[in-house]
Amino acid sequence: MAQDILVPEVSDGVTEGTVISLAVAVGDRVEADQTLLEMETDKAVVAIPCPFEGTITEIMVAEGDTVQIGQAIMKGESGGAAAAPAKEEKKKPEETPPPAEPEPSEPEPALPPAPAAAPTPPASDAPVDKALDLTPVRTGEQVAPAAPSVRRLARDLGVDIYQVQGTGPAGRISENDVRTFVKVTMQRITGGGPAPAATGEFPGLHAQRPLPDFSKWGPVSQEKLSKVRDITADAMSYAWSTIPMVTQYDKADISELEAFRREFNLKAAPEDKLTMTAILIKVCAAALKAFPQFNSSLDLAHKELVLKHYVHIGVAVDTPGGLLVPVIRDADQKGIEQLAVELNETAAKTRERRISPADMEGGTFTISNLGGIGGTAFTPIVYAPQVAILGVSRSATEPVWNGQEFAPRNMMPLSLTYDHRVIDGADGARFLRWICEAIRKPIHLVMKG
């Protein structure tokens, strides 16, 4: 039986992706779940599996094409007999022709986002100054069921009227329907908080000022932002411009812990190697149980603090494609050995970009360890809608006064940035001290945790 193969849902909030490689050709026999193509989404590279066993008869996309969730990408014959490839079938245009303006990327970042709200129609992100998108222009009976004045209102507000659900007789769209659409969309983008200052900016970011002509001063070239970079830029801008942040610095004495770690690793298999980050995940998980406001999100619209009864810790991983933050789930309920194994595996998967978007969602706190590279301290940026992030720098042996003399101790610099709307300075200092103490004397973990 001939059937269309559609792009399946890959993750909440992912609406489209770019085909980066085709794994099959027309006429190929495929098995159920065999990978047909790989698609790069906002969040990761996803393999699209074949939904049936059979033969591929037509491929409607090429590498580099942008495809929408639900779009038909291939046709196939399921079952045993190989079908004649590519019958007299009208070739679909490369892009599906939804009347919509270019699908806006979700305002949520590539890093673990807040669970997306129920799917609502995507918002227009066409800046005011940009030429009006004429793809939805229709005439005759194709025109949206709305009075000309309502259509104009939609245009002025940058709303694609074909996405507005009319509430009038037979779906007629009223002025109010357009306003409601805008309201719902804005709430979705801003989480109910204050709206971005104006359109003409990418979501969550203040409008970019016009750039000078750099070529006046020497040769330049342009490089397209990768999806990860684009989304990181947006997420960081949003966090930086909306969260009043404070960074608290401290140092943890890891002398004994480091000695233990080295000893442990002498006997451990490579995949079981214990890293300082794995230990920190456990320590932070315990700290988050002790200071629940650090494991929360701020809901300004409802004037509520959302406290999470789970501890999922994101770990920043440096990959060739940019920074990604996979999430270690339920860190408070796992032992350090298990965390170490899981972290090693996850980090390797992330570097190879085999991580699924879902594995990067739902984090409640983030650790960014730059100790392997160096540096004495830095100010990490809170990853909204989380409220705190721990930065780790390179440890060094320092003279520490023990009451009688200076003793050489292995000290690890920690930088805790927190959302000052949620966390007071004293609590920030207490939280970080708690972590330092737990590292110095891990017995605390058991005593308090």
Add this chain to the structure above:
Amino acid sequence: MSEKTSIPTKAQLVVIGAGPGGYHAAFKAAALGLDVTIIDPEANPGGVCLHRGCIPSKALLHVAKVVNEAAESAEIGLTFTKPKIDVDRVREWKNEVVGKLTGGLGAKVKQQKLTYVRGLATFKNNSTLEVTADDGTTGEMTFEQAILATGSRPSMLPGVKTSGRIMNSTGALDLEDVPRTLLVIGGGYIGLELGSAYAAMGSKVSVVEMTGGLLPGCDRDLVSVLKRRLDKQFASIQLNTRVAELKEQKNGVMVSLEDKKGETTKQRFDKVLISIGRKPNTENLGLGNTAIVVNDRGFVEVDGQRRTAEKNIFAIGDIAGDPMLAHKAYGEADVAAEVAAGRKAIYEPRAIPAVVFTDPEIAWCGLTETEAKDQKIKVKTAKLPWRGNGRTLTLGREDGMTKLIVDPETDRLLGMAVAGPGAGELIAEGVLAMEMAVVAEDLRKTIHPHPTLSETIYDAAGSLFKA
């Protein structure tokens, strides 16, 4: 001519062609604050519509209406003597009407401080025009934005030229005389309107149409309302008939007509009117010096804002595609002027009305039943004959029909058509209803004045419901 035309060297917005599209765009753009220059070969704005199209033809059709009504009044107890038609006075009156309207526009150009250059323009590139004024002065004009609105002209049969006896619509409207016999080639709206006018003034009018019916594209049930009356007014209507040859002779034009079976008959007419369609004026404009794309039918390709491939040049009206109607040009003119002034306008009419000003008039908008059938769109129709309408009978008429075409599931109005006296006025309600996306319930809940022809719309909507 005392002084040479001064051709401005620069224009913020130049409008080429001052027909309905051009002058409407020019006034709109000026009202939006742009500095506007108009270039047109006529002394005053108006284009084909005012000078030799809609307006003069309606003047002649008014004459026809008075003649016909007087003749038909015997039926209701009024007898007039046979009218004496003073052709010179009719022509003069028609010219007065045209003069008043075009003169009014000319005055408005001055009053609103638009620059009007009487002459022709061709593009040197996408920002420069070569302008030739009608007194021979030439000059170059650079512009920031341009709106092309050069309109259309009557198509001719291949190898045939207009002459004293072979006319196109322009010649027919000049009303040199009322010929004893007139052959109208082409059963479209122009041929039927002008044929009706000449028939009322005393010509024996014959119509030949190549296709199987009059008014190609119009629903047959409407055409049949009109044809019943035209059969009485015209000497003959020959369908599926082709003109094989036109030979001008001393005392007439010898015409060879070939019917569907290939049989040829010869007939002599005093005059012949060729009304086989119109062609967009896109030649001789230097469009080749720009990136503007002209398609194989001669229309300029435009986007949803009526921009051509040159982003600063718009094209509107007849040159921008079918239907070639003045009111469609107005709609496009509004959009082009607004966009030129920086507004976010889009040309997206839900319906463009078409009106044939014969007696009875035929008017429609939106989807037709023919289109619905061709495109396999499911529709529900309500057809209301006017026989039961009070106003129709008091006008001494019985013919007429109002038709609503609605979506069978939602009752949303998809199209409306009217045949009968005043159909052209009635259709405006249908166009508004279409734009407002009304459903049948809206129409039957709208109180219509009694006794009027508009009640047929109300009644037609009501007939879509069981109760």
